[in-house]
Amino acid sequence: MPSQENRNPLAALLIGILGWLVPGSGHLLLRQWGRGLGVFCTVAAMAGIAMAVRGRLFLLATNDFFDLLGFAADCGMGIFFYIAQKWSNGGPDVAHAAGDYGTRFFAAAGVLNVLAAVDAYRIARGQEEEDEGKEDDADTPSSHRTEHSDADPASELQLSPAGVPGVPPELPAEVSRGESIAVKQEPPASDETKRSTES
Amino acid sequence: MLLFALVVSAAFAFLSRRTMHDRLRYTMWSVIVFLVAAIGLGWLMYLFQK
Numbered sequence: 001m002p003s004q005e006n007r008n009p010l011a012a013l014l015i016g017i018l019g020w021l022v023p024g025s026g027h028l029l030l031r032q033w034g035r036g037l038g039v040f041c042t043v044a045a046m047a048g049i050a051m052a053v054r055g056r057l058f059l060l061a062t063n064d065f066f067d068l069l070g071f072a073a074d075c076g077m078g079i080f081f082y083i084a085q086k087w088s089n090g091g092p093d094v095a096h097a098a099g100d101y102g103t104r105f106f107a108a109a110g111v112l113n114v115l116a117a118v119d120a121y122r123i124a125r126g127q128e129e130e131d132e133g134k135e136d137d138a139d140t141p142s143s144h145r146t147e148h149s150d151a152d153p154a155s156e157l158q159l160s161p162a163g164v165p166g167v168p169p170e171l172p173a174e175v176s177r178g179e180s181i182a183v184k185q186e187p188p189a190s191d192e193t194k195r196s197t198e199s
Numbered sequence: 200m201l202l203f204a205l206v207v208s209a210a211f212a213f214l215s216r217r218t219m220h221d222r223l224r225y226t227m228w229s230v231i232v233f234l235v236a237a238i239g240l241g242w243l244m245y246l247f248q249k
Contacts, residue, residue: 038213038222046206105203112210119214 009125016121021078023113026120039116046109047080055102056092057084070103076110204233 019026024040027033058070074081084106093099208229212222 034217034219034222035213039210042206042210042213049202049206101203108203108207112207116210116214 012121012124015124016117019117019120020076020113023078023080023116026117027123030120030123032123035116035119039113043077043080043109043113043116046105046112047077047084050102050105050109051084051087053098053102053105054091054093055099055104055106056094057081057103057106059085070107073107073110076112076114077106078113080109080113200237201230201234204230204237208233 015026015029018029022040023043024036024038027036027039030036058067058074060068060071062068062071074084077084092103094103205226208226209222211229212225216222216225
């Protein structure tokens with residue numbers, strides 16, 4: 001869980017940038033070890049597969065709009081973009097399907113890393129906790145009531161079975177709605193049992 | 200395609216789920232959806248071939 005100190009916007013931005021630069025580092029800085037390692041392993045795996053099958057890495061030196069989009073996607077890999085540029089494996093193999101898959105793997109790795117960096121930024125800002133709180137409220141609106149409905153109201157109130165006629169039972173300081181309904185039903189039951197015994 | 204679906208699903212699972220059990224379930228579900236969508240779209244494109 002992020003501490004209150006990490007809700008500084010500048011610190012959150014720095015965490016997001018570091019998370020982009022080194023995949024998973026943003027989450028690791030926020031002590032989310034599982035997410036950080038998972039992001040790093042998946043981005044590294046995609047970049048490694050793309051390098052192994054000789055995918056094409058888009059560079060900035062182009063006038064084609066789609067190549068620029070590819071460059072923007074590949075840049076998302078962070079440090080793996082630099083490593084892939086330095087990796088010499090005979091150049092891109094666009095003549096075969098494997099090389100084409102590699103090109104897509106590069107782009108997907110970049111986009112996933114950007115998504116992870118944005119997620120780290122949102123966690124650092126505390127926005128993910130607010131979203132989870134809203135989801136919990138929407139999914140289980142009666143979650144608070146289940147704590148009271150599971151217990152027997154009569155046993156919770158510790159009412160005597162016979163009760164004292166004419167004297168209302170003492171209620172505890174905090175009574176839920178369910179318990180108050182059960183209390184209201186108690187006096188008529190005792191009157192009916194009285195009539196049944198008299199008849 | 201399977202490898203791509205597996206890695207992308209794992210990444211989504213790590214980002215959207217907290218527990219390892221939920222992540223594994225989400226990964227499996229996401230891989231199935233990926234494959235069904237890819238094969239389904241492929242067959243859909245086959246209907247419009249020349």
